[in-house]
Amino acid sequence: MRLLKNLIKYSLLTVCSFSATAGCSSPVGSSRAASTRTIVFKHGKIFGDSGPLKTLLREFEVNNPGVSVLDEELPSSTDEQHQFYVINLQGESASFDVFALDVIWISEFARAGWLRNLSDSLPVAAREDFFSATIDAVTYREQIYALPWVIGAGLLYYRKDLLEKYGFAPPQSWTDVVAAASQITAKESNLHGFVWQGKQYEGLVCNSLEYLWTFGGKVIEDGHSVINSKENINALKMMRSMIYDFHITPEFVTTLTEEPSRRLFGAGRALFMRNWPYAWSLFEQTSSPVYNKVGVTTIPRGPAGESYATLGGWHLGVNKYSRSPELAQKLARFLTSAYAAKKLALGTGHEPTRRSLYKDPELLRKHPFKRKLKDIFEKARPRPVTPYYMMISQVMQREFSAAISRIKTPQHALVDAHDQIEHILAIEKQ
Ligand code: GLC
Numbered sequence: 001m002r003l004l005k006n007l008i009k010y011s012l013l014t015v016c017s018f019s020a021t022a023g024c025s026s027p028v029g030s031s032r033a034a035s036t037r038t039i040v041f042k043h044g045k046i047f048g049d050s051g052p053l054k055t056l057l058r059e060f061e062v063n064n065p066g067v068s069v070l071d072e073e074l075p076s077s078t079d080e081q082h083q084f085y086v087i088n089l090q091g092e093s094a095s096f097d098v099f100a101l102d103v104i105w106i107s108e109f110a111r112a113g114w115l116r117n118l119s120d121s122l123p124v125a126a127r128e129d130f131f132s133a134t135i136d137a138v139t140y141r142e143q144i145y146a147l148p149w150v151i152g153a154g155l156l157y158y159r160k161d162l163l164e165k166y167g168f169a170p171p172q173s174w175t176d177v178v179a180a181a182s183q184i185t186a187k188e189s190n191l192h193g194f195v196w197q198g199k200q201y202e203g204l205v206c207n208s209l210e211y212l213w214t215f216g217g218k219v220i221e222d223g224h225s226v227i228n229s230k231e232n233i234n235a236l237k238m239m240r241s242m243i244y245d246f247h248i249t250p251e252f253v254t255t256l257t258e259e260p261s262r263r264l265f266g267a268g269r270a271l272f273m274r275n276w277p278y279a280w281s282l283f284e285q286t287s288s289p290v291y292n293k294v295g296v297t298t299i300p301r302g303p304a305g306e307s308y309a310t311l312g313g314w315h316l317g318v319n320k321y322s323r324s325p326e327l328a329q330k331l332a333r334f335l336t337s338a339y340a341a342k343k344l345a346l347g348t349g350h351e352p353t354r355r356s357l358y359k360d361p362e363l364l365r366k367h368p369f370k371r372k373l374k375d376i377f378e379k380a381r382p383r384p385v386t387p388y389y390m391m392i393s394q395v396m397q398r399e400f401s402a403a404i405s406r407i408k409t410p411q412h413a414l415v416d417a418h419d420q421i422e423h424i425l426a427i428e429k430q
Contacts, residue, residue, distance in 0.1 A: 036066045037324055039331055043100035043314070045076040047259065047278050052347030056340050060331055067327060076259060078102045078202045082390065089114040094321045097328035098335075100314040101146050103137045103382070104202070104389050109317065110140035111387040116318040116325050119144040121333050129354045133311050133382050140387075145317060147336040148353035150344075152276040152312030153373075153380035154210050157283075159271050160295035162188065171272070173301045174214070174238055181248035181271050188271075193248025195261040196274040200401035203257055205383070205393050206310040207274055208400045211235035213381060214302030219396070220384055223429065225421035227396075228414040235302070236403045236410035243404065254405050266290055274299070276312055280369055281349025296369065298376060311380035313353065345370070351377070388428045395420040 046053060057069045074081045082105060088095065089112070101109065109115050122144045127135050130148050138146040156177075158170055166187070168180040181193030197203035212219070215238070217231035242249040256264075258275060265273040266282060268289045273279070283294045298307040316332040318325055334340060338357065344350040345363055351373060357363060358374035383389060395417050403413035 037327065038068050038070055039098065039324060039327055040070045040072055040096040041098045041331065041335075042072045042074060042096040044078070044081055045073050046348065047076070047262075048281050048349050049347055052343050056335060056343060060334050064327070064330070069331065072096065077257065078104075085109070085114075089319070089321070092321045094319065094323050097319055097322040097324055098316055098332050099319065100149060101317045102202075103134070103311065103313040103315060104393070106138055106146050106315065106317070107140045107385055108387045108390060110143075110145040114320050115145040116320055116322070116329065117143050117145060118147055118318065118329060118332065121147060121329060129356050131353055131355065131377050133380065134313060134315070134353045136385055137311075137313070137382060138315050146315035147317075147332050148313070149316045149336050149341075150314045150350045151353045151377050151380075152278070152351060153309035153376050154206060154274055154299050154312075155277060155280075155309065155376070156297050156299055157265060157273040157275060157279060158295050158297065159268075159290065159293055161293040162191075162271055163295075170295055170297045171300055172297075174211075177272055177300050178242070178246050178248060182246055184271055185248060190269065192250050192264065192270040193246070194242060194272040194274075195249065195256060195264050195270045196253060197257055197261060198249075198253035198401075198404055199255055199257050200397050201257060202393060202397065204400055204404075205396045206312065208236070208239065208396065209310050209381070209383065210274070210299045210308055211239050211302065213308035214299065214304055214306065216302070216304035219392075219421070220425070223425060225418045225425065227421060228411075228418040231304070232414055233410045236400065236413065238302070239400075239404050240406070240410065244406070254401070268293075277351050277373060278349050281367070284367075296372070309376055309380045311377075311382045315353075386428065388424050391424045392421055395424070 041057065054071065057071055061068055074084055082102065085099065131151060134148040134151060138144055138148055156171070162184055163170060163180060166184050171177045171180055177194055185191050185193045196207050198207070212232050212235045215231045215235035217229050217235055219225065219227050243251055243253060261273055262275055262279045262282065264270050266288055280296060282288060283290050285291065299309045301307050316336055318328045318332055322328045338354055341352040341354055342357055342360060342363060345352050345357060346366055355374065358370055364371055384392060399413040399417040402408040403410045
């Protein structure tokens with residue numbers, strides 16, 4: 001085991017020194033050579049303008065003389081990032097100090113002992129301002145292991161110009177989506193009805209849960225799987241029908257992640273799209289082919305009568321193996337401060353985790369859309385908060401994908417998912 005750990009450490013060191021010389025990381029300031037300490041900040045690819053983040057990091061350097069921050073990007077896929085961190089942290093790598101964690105990994109990483117306890121940076125009184133689901137996600141055994149940074153929830157984007165042209169109101173239910181998309185795509189050439197994230201990865205779970213919940217289904221209740229239900233079968237049937245019965249979703253949806261679907265919609269090639277809030281700021285750019293033609297609303301309702309969006313987001317943790325943990329914590333604190341959150345919200349379209357910023361006049365003037373978001377974030381549903389989430393997700397990714405690609409019937413997929421999830425929950429109880 002020790003030999004394996006050392007081997008991993010060695011190979012990581014080699015990869016890191018290679019990538020540093022290959023230039024995959026960018027020193028933020030120009031004074032790197034003169035500085036005495038370097039903090040590495042790792043996060044997924046930033047869609048949209050990364051300028052405001054770089055400016056903040058530079059500001060941190062100016063306020064902390066002798067410190068330089070290396071800003072390193074990983075691929076955008078959450079699953080790939082997860083894999084990177086698990087391999088590196090298992091190898092006790094100190095090659096990064098502060099990192100952005102998907103909301104679903106925090107309890108897993110905290111339980112593994114890979115995160116520094118940051119409770120002293122978020123005293124109980126200060127937690128009130130944050131969306132409560134976010135605080136739940138960063139808490140493990142009553143201690144805080146990541147500072148809330150960016151929040152997200154599923155949204156339905158629509159082409160308001162096309163809905164108006166054909167006399168449709170923004171859809172409120174899945175059946176409204178089907179009706180408008182079927183009729184409008186029959187008349188508009190080269191237009192897909194509805195695109196979403198259907199590739200076998202975490203994004204598919206986020207999309208599918210919105211169907212499950214709006215159909216009245218659940219995944220886990222009282223520590224047991226309740227995934228194999230009539231409601232969930234109907235939910236998966238609806239997803240499948242979007243593709244093969246109503247023909248409003250292209251079959252290649254099973255290859256789509258966030259960005260490819262956002263690009264299709266952004267090029268004017270789709271009527272509806274399910275995506276996260278980040279897409280909005282990109283459509284708001286005057287150079288966008290859909291500038292001024294896009295509306296956004298809540299996830300459609302299903303037979304259960306309510307709209308449910310999956311809660312997303314990224315929060316900043318400090319690597320337990322960091323050689324500069326205090327400084328790293330200081331950077332995480334700075335990047336999650338109200339000051340930094342506002343700068344990122346104004347310039348990058350990063351949605352703040354602090355409720356008070358949704359009352360900020362300057363922010364609301366620049367992005368009136370944020371007014372709608374606060375309520376959506378308050379109600380967004382978290383994926384199960386458990387150290388075993390990724391194991392459960394792997395099952396859902398596989399089984400939901402099999403159902404929407406017609407490899408299994410929805411019922412067959414859910415029977416299989418149920419058995420595997422029960423097995424994982426039994427391990428959790430041991
Ligand atoms: C977004 C969400 C994240 C989710 C991911 C799925 O990045 O913020 O929570 O896991 O999408 O692709």
